[in-house]
Every structure is written in structure tokens, then in C-alpha cells.
Amino acid sequence: MSSLIDLRAADLLLSVIETPDAVISGSVLDGYYGPISPVLKGAGILQPKDHSRAAVSLVDHEDEPVNLIWSPEHRVYGYFSPSAGWVSVPGNQLATYRVNFSMLLDQLFERLDFSPRTGPVELVPDLLWEIGDARLPGRSKRTSVWIGRRLGDPTIWKRFIDAARMRPAPGLRVVLSFTAGNRLPTDVHLGHTLIAVRDVADHNGLAIAPELLAARVATGSQLNDDLITMAADGASLTVRGARYSFSGSKQRAIIRQLYDAWKSGNPELLTAEVLEIAGYSTSVNTLAKAFSGRPDWRDFISEEHGRCWMFL
Structure with missing residues (x-):
């Protein structure tokens, strides 16, 4: 293309x-x-x-x-x-x-490795498509990829959120948008990273460049100037320019929950609920135990009296 x-x-x-x-x-x-x-x-x-x-x-x-x-x-x-x-x-x-969206999407993703390459599945008629699971450079697991248009429209954005809730992402899901990045909402659904097509397209056209897409996924959505930003899978968090990486799936689940709460404006959560959702056993009843061996989480997370929250 x-x-x-x-x-x-x-x-x-x-x-x-x-x-x-x-x-x-x-x-x-x-x-x-x-x-x-x-x-x-x-x-x-x-x-x-x-x-x-x-x-x-x-x-x-x-x-x-x-x-x-x-x-x-x-x-x-x-x-x-x-x-x-x-x-x-x-x-x-x-x-x-x-x-012709069938032709467009086929050419748009021609450089990405999908398995199996079965063709787009329309999730919201004429507005949102599931493309498949792509192998991105530098990532061991395949990544779910969706693409949508007119996501800056509040009504259509709601339909996207409804579709995301009906089909939860098992891990990271990349949602590419034909809408320009400065017109996209910032309240991205948990587990999803939203990226404008123009930001990861080949400089000579519209074909998605796998290297650019992988780099954007690694650094998070970066749709605004928040002092805390997170990669959609919770693998890394950037706080005031300092980057923290999390390798364990349970720790990532904690980070995703706390970040989502911080973004919502209601940062405090019950520690017991956070740990249960993250999949810890009842023997792990504090964040200190969940993050045992690494004290740096205290740089941006507080825990006391059965509650925890992310802070600046």
C-alpha cells in the first residue's frame, strides 16, 4: 500500500x-x-x-x-x-x-504477521473491526489488534467501550484508530492501548509499520501529558519520567487496577479486592507481600488501613 x-x-x-x-x-x-x-x-x-x-x-x-x-x-x-x-x-x-474497507484493511495490515490471517471481523457495523492476533517485534506473545473509525464521536466511543466489555482482552489489546490522536478520548478502557493510525503508519503512506507499532505499545498510549502513563498490559509504568517495569502477570494486574482508579479520579481501592482480582492466594494479604523483593513500588503507591492507591 x-x-x-x-x-x-x-x-x-x-x-x-x-x-x-x-x-x-x-x-x-x-x-x-x-x-x-x-x-x-x-x-x-x-x-x-x-x-x-x-x-x-x-x-x-x-x-x-x-x-x-x-x-x-x-x-x-x-x-x-x-x-x-x-x-x-x-x-x-x-x-x-x-x-472499500475490506480492501483498505487488507493493505493496511499487509506487513503485520497475523496467525491465523482469517480476515477482519466486524464488531460494530462499519465502525469497529477485530483484525486478529499479531506478532510484534520484541514481544514474545501475540497481541490482539482492533481498528476503528470516528472514535472521537461520544456515541461511537460508547459503542466501542461496550464492545470491549463484551469481548474482554486476555492480555494486551491494541486499538488502532483512524481518528487523529488529539481528538481521541483519554479514558481508555482497561487493558487497551489506543493508537492513531497516522502515528504508526509508513512515512510514505498508510501501511502499518510493525516496528513503529511495537515501539508505541512499549511506551504506552501517551495521548496526553499525564505525569503517570502506563503500557496497556501493565508491563511498565512511567511516573514523572521514571520508568518502572513489572514482569509478573499478577503484579501487572495490580498496576492496571491502581492506574485505572487513579485515572478515574477515585484512586483508593480495597487492598483485599485488588489482590483477589490479581489472582493472589489469601496468604498474600498486603501489597508489600505482593511486591516482595522490590521496594520501588512505594515511590508511587501507598498502602495503609486495608486500602491502597497510586499517587504522584
Whole structure:
């Protein structure tokens, strides 16, 4: 895909993807994006959907749409111009082009190693897809990958959260978003890391670069300027620039719970509940026992009177 689509074409495609119906009129596509139009059509990513009855004025107000009418005399659609009279609109400009998501996703993930590569599963119609489990550079376990569009819309964001709750991530889940990073919500669902496609795409186009994706996963979402950030699987936490790593799955489960509570604005949790959810036996009844052998957790976690919380 990167060999076919340059940066300008990728930017246009991302803007079309974020429209409600993922469509663009032929008149706008050819009128304003003439050099780019053949690239996206040739790649099969923009395909004709139906015909429009409006177009961009070809002679008067170049940036204003005009309604089209059928001319029995000329046997074409067009409009009357005050300055030029009847103006025929070429047939190719009547078409509406829609993003072919099947083709797009196939090319977008062509460089990632999925097993098995069974094709996307639509979780929310036309908005959210499960791609599969990918092997990322530097990670021993495969990583669940989803992708969605228009996640900056509160209604669609809620549908994504509902889907995530219905299909809990067994470990880390990467959610790629066609929406720009500065428009994404910061309250990411526990166990998920949200990354904008543009941030991990090949510099020459839109194909996801495995090395960039792996690097972003390792450092966390970084969608804002929080003084505490966490990798989605709880493997590392960065507090005021200092990075702490956690190798055990149970310790990571503790970190995820405390971080999620800190992000919510209600940081205090019952220690017993945190340990139970993390999978510890009843003999481990304090965080001091859970983190036995490493005192650095006290740099950002407090525990007293049966409660625990993350702090700055």
C-alpha cells in the first residue's frame, strides 16, 4: 500500500474515512484532488457507490455546490450558470465514491504477521473491526489488534467501550484508530492501548509499520501529558519520567487496577479486592507481600488501613 499511496493521498483518505458514511462525491474528488483521485481509485480503496445530484460549480462559484437537473436536449445532467448558460457535468463527476474497507484493511495490515490471517471481523457495523492476533517485534506473545473509525464521536466511543466489555482482552489489546490522536478520548478502557493510525503508519503512506507499532505499545498510549502513563498490559509504568517495569502477570494486574482508579479520579481501592482480582492466594494479604523483593513500588503507591492507591 505504501508504494501506491503517498502522504497527500493518505491524508485525503483519512478525512474521507472519518465522514459518517465514508464517502466523497466524484465532483469533489476529481475537482479538488485531481492528481490524487486516480491513485485511490486505482488501488481499489475508493469505489463507485451511486450517483449524486449535486456537483461543484465548474464556472461560477468554484467552491460552492450546485443542484443538478436532467437535460432532455443534451441528454446529460448539468445546471444553468448566470454567466455561461447550460453547463454539462461529466458522468464521472456524478458518482459517489465510498471507502472499500475490506480492501483498505487488507493493505493496511499487509506487513503485520497475523496467525491465523482469517480476515477482519466486524464488531460494530462499519465502525469497529477485530483484525486478529499479531506478532510484534520484541514481544514474545501475540497481541490482539482492533481498528476503528470516528472514535472521537461520544456515541461511537460508547459503542466501542461496550464492545470491549463484551469481548474482554486476555492480555494486551491494541486499538488502532483512524481518528487523529488529539481528538481521541483519554479514558481508555482497561487493558487497551489506543493508537492513531497516522502515528504508526509508513512515512510514505498508510501501511502499518510493525516496528513503529511495537515501539508505541512499549511506551504506552501517551495521548496526553499525564505525569503517570502506563503500557496497556501493565508491563511498565512511567511516573514523572521514571520508568518502572513489572514482569509478573499478577503484579501487572495490580498496576492496571491502581492506574485505572487513579485515572478515574477515585484512586483508593480495597487492598483485599485488588489482590483477589490479581489472582493472589489469601496468604498474600498486603501489597508489600505482593511486591516482595522490590521496594520501588512505594515511590508511587501507598498502602495503609486495608486500602491502597497510586499517587504522584
